[in-house]
Amino acid sequence: MTRWENDPAYRAVERAFVEGPPLEQAGGPLDVRAVLAGIPPEAKDGFLVETVPWDRFPEGVRVRESLRQLRSGDAAAMSGALATLQGLCANDMRAAVVPAVPFLVRVAADTDAAHRADVVALAGGVARWWNHSLCTRADMLRFRYSGDEWCFEVTGYPGNWSAQAARDAIAADAGLLLPLLDDPDAGIRIATAYALAAASGREQHISNAFHARLVTEHDPGVRAGLVLAVAQLARAHGDAGAVVWSHACWSDALRPPEVRVSAALAWMCLTDVPVPDELHTVLDRFATDVTARVMAPLPWIRAVESADGNGLHRCLRRMLHPDEPDPEGLCDPWG
Template identity: 70%
Template sequence: MSDPAYQAVEQAFTDGDPLDQAGGRLDVRAVVALTPEARDRFMIEQVPWGRFPEGVRVQEAMERLRSDDAGAVSAALDLLGGLCANDMRAAAVPAVPFLVRIGADPHAHHRIGALAVAAALARWWHHGVCTRADLLRLRYSGDEWGFEVTGYPGNWSVQAARDAIVTDADLLLPLLDDADPGVRIATAYALAAASGRARDIRTAFRTRLLAERDPAVRAGLVLAAAQLALAHRDTDAPGWIRAHWSDPGRPPEVRVSAALGWMCLTDLPVPDDLRALLDDLATEETARLMAPLPWMRAVEDTAGNGLQRCLRTMLDPGAPDTEEDPWS
């Protein structure tokens, strides 16, 4: 607690009124709004990393991100991802524009990892929650407040990351057609958290879904479309997604993902035909196919059973969770 950045955050947000800092030097939403030149030329020196707790470590990590050493890049991404997991994302959020550019560079190391960290910064950590209300929720909306372990407003961090993603949407949208399925999934995960351009992104998801041949990517695109719709209160989305789970001509992973999305987008009772299709199609094979998706990884326990945990919680919310709790 002798670190000046920790002390400044404590004084501003714990001892003082957070609203007094809006738009000021400790508002990461303002800090992340870099000029196009600074983003494109990777001018990390223009970011005041040291204003935020752990900012010095983040700056050091940023200097390694463009390394030719794949191991150094991986270690830098691990540090940024660890700050997300520890609810200490304020210093890492200004990295989002640079992470997007690494993901968009076909010659860069760990493109998928860079996009995944950018997407994680735009979400509050799930801690294994997989209810209908929470699986696809980005955690903060409107005037909702929540605080990181340092006392920094977590809603500001998440909003800043979401804004940074939409600022660079034109770099991300073409990546939905990337040759690497992992890049396509990570891109969909990032774009699902964008704070704006919802119509453009929705159209891109639906267009890619029509052309997509990889089953895991198809499942991810459906979940991404549902998450985007939830964040932007798209009233047409429940009908679109119901058409996907109720259509026997759709692939199993699309129908199962659409069923999850529909349950998250509505609070209606689960109809019998939806339960029946999940009994039929939510098999071990489907669960294994969907297990690498970031939505499933965020809720799995040590057994790696994200889909089963979601379905158990959503279809029988009163039943106890018998699986090992990874957060205990």
């Protein structure tokens, strides 16, 4: 027998969601949305990870142990824990990681903790589909597991439920995340914008915070990330005003290059109209190698990197020339 066939959690998920109707599990012990909603506030704040029924979900016990390692203070253990959690998400096995989101947020909010930027970026990543092909206008800022269509993780668990629960958790803890937009570490500010852009609620409050931070932000990479965060949050919540705002940003000669380029990406993702000549001109002038290096640390850009390591230019190729394939060797991010 394989490991999956021997593991009770894998078999329970298979019986419930592969062999049976998924909707029958809604609100029950295997509904991660209900599990997350049932974690008491005092358990989150007290980091009482043992109160969560991790063993209901495949690899849940590994997630619980990884959270304990994140609080251990041991650098090697913490790095290993992050790698484990990131690996589960990358392999589309996120159901067990979802109940970890409130705890990840609290690690990130602890100014004495290590790896805070990676931790908060992971909290935002749980809500997203990790796929290196998503650099088209239709997909780059779209939440894959949204809408009524059933989408399943590799274990057979409904990815819709995982994504919704993670986004709900971020919205519930927005009060802990919003102050991190002012953190002294630029990497934490970028990761926080990425996480908050996934929130299922409090969107107006979060959007206002993004815009306010953009006015005072001095770091070019953070500015670019805030623009993409505004656009992704707006797309998820149907805010048509972001189309007008992003157009104003990329067409404004007084805006810095990274804002104009990220706003151009945002505008293309928020609309399906033909790209005007004016936008082509902006990108030809400002989407330079320098701008690509500035934007390279952004999680949205890292997610679509290919073998040449240049996510920005790959996005622009796919968006501006959708009928042209990637150059040889660029379609495989691990090439």
